[in-house]
Amino acid sequence: MTGSLAIVGLGPGPDHWVVPEATAVLAAATDLVGYQPYIDRVPARAGLIRHGSDNRVEIDRARHALAMAAEGRIVAVVSGGDPGVFAMAAAVFEAVEAGDHGWRSLDISVIPGVSAMQAAAARLGAPLGHDFCAISLSDNLKPWAIVERRLRAAAEGDFVIALYNPASKARPDRIHQAFALLRDLKAGDTPVAFARAVGRPDEAMTLATLAEADPGIADMSTLVLIGSSETRFIAKIGGRPWLLTPRTYGVGR
Numbered sequence: 001m002t003g004s005l006a007i008v009g010l011g012p013g014p015d016h017w018v019v020p021e022a023t024a025v026l027a028a029a030t031d032l033v034g035y036q037p038y039i040d041r042v043p044a045r046a047g048l049i050r051h052g053s054d055n056r057v058e059i060d061r062a063r064h065a066l067a068m069a070a071e072g073r074i075v076a077v078v079s080g081g082d083p084g085v086f087a088m089a090a091a092v093f094e095a096v097e098a099g100d101h102g103w104r105s106l107d108i109s110v111i112p113g114v115s116a117m118q119a120a121a122a123r124l125g126a127p128l129g130h131d132f133c134a135i136s137l138s139d140n141l142k143p144w145a146i147v148e149r150r151l152r153a154a155a156e157g158d159f160v161i162a163l164y165n166p167a168s169k170a171r172p173d174r175i176h177q178a179f180a181l182l183r184d185l186k187a188g189d190t191p192v193a194f195a196r197a198v199g200r201p202d203e204a205m206t207l208a209t210l211a212e213a214d215p216g217i218a219d220m221s222t223l224v225l226i227g228s229s230e231t232r233f234i235a236k237i238g239g240r241p242w243l244l245t246p247r248t249y250g251v252g253r
């Protein structure tokens with residue numbers, strides 16, 4: 001098989017957060033596959049065919065991309081943030097695992113991107129300076145009971161927690177349930193950040209404590225960070241406080 005397939009991370013929003021390798025791969029592609037708003041972020045040029053699709057059809061999209069690569073096309077599957085974090089890289093390899101044996105001879109590459117939690121952390125200071133974990137609150141592909149179990153384990157392990165997919169129109173209550181669970185297990189003064197649309201024109205950052213935060217402000221474009229017992233605010237003169245999770249654990253302030 002002579003075609004190739006690259007799964008490309010576009011970062012969380014602005015073009016200056018797209019890595020140069022992604023730009024080069026997109027410039028060489030014959031076919032773009034992905035969720036339409038991500039496809040729209042790639043500049044048009046002669047010879048580039050766009051195959052935009054709805055958000056919920058990842059596995060169909062992956063199979064289509066693999067089939068085109070098998071026909072000799074140079075295919076780029078575009079993904080927001082990093083393609084390996086709750087995104088298209090897993091969908092493509094799931095399709096490879098279950099699909100045509102010949103797909104295993106394809107040249108498949110994953111081009112990394114800036115993930116939402118990295119972009120949010122960069123805006124906030126250094127909240128991910130020590131051990132952290134990422135949990136998606138979407139229960140489309142896993143039972144809610146496993147989300148609760150992981151939230152409990154993350155609180156028990158005193159990790160900083162990055163919550164992806166905190167809410168959608170179909171599941172407005174999950175973020176409230178997650179906060180109720182965490183409020184039972186963690187100190188009320190734990191710092192929390194709601195990082196919305198990081199890097200985009202409508203970016204909004206909201207800081208609070210776990211006790212006082214309003215989880216209802218989280219939407220599909222929000223990354224929620226919940227601190228560990230070591231995470232603290234550092235007052236900034238004339239501005240929003242920074243967030244710090246220091247590198248050393250258990251030393252105190």
Ligand SMILES: C[S@@+](CC[C@H](N)C(=O)[O-])C[C@H]1O[C@@H](n2cnc3c(N)ncnc32)[C@H](O)[C@@H]1O
Nearest residue numbers: 012081082087115116164165197198220222223
């Ligand atoms: C399906 S996940 C995709 C994650 C993506 N692959 C990444 O690495 O960031 C979508 C979730 O990522 C988060 N997200 C993506 N872009 C964001 C941004 N610019 N600002 C804040 N959160 C973002 C939100 O939690 C959103 O619901």
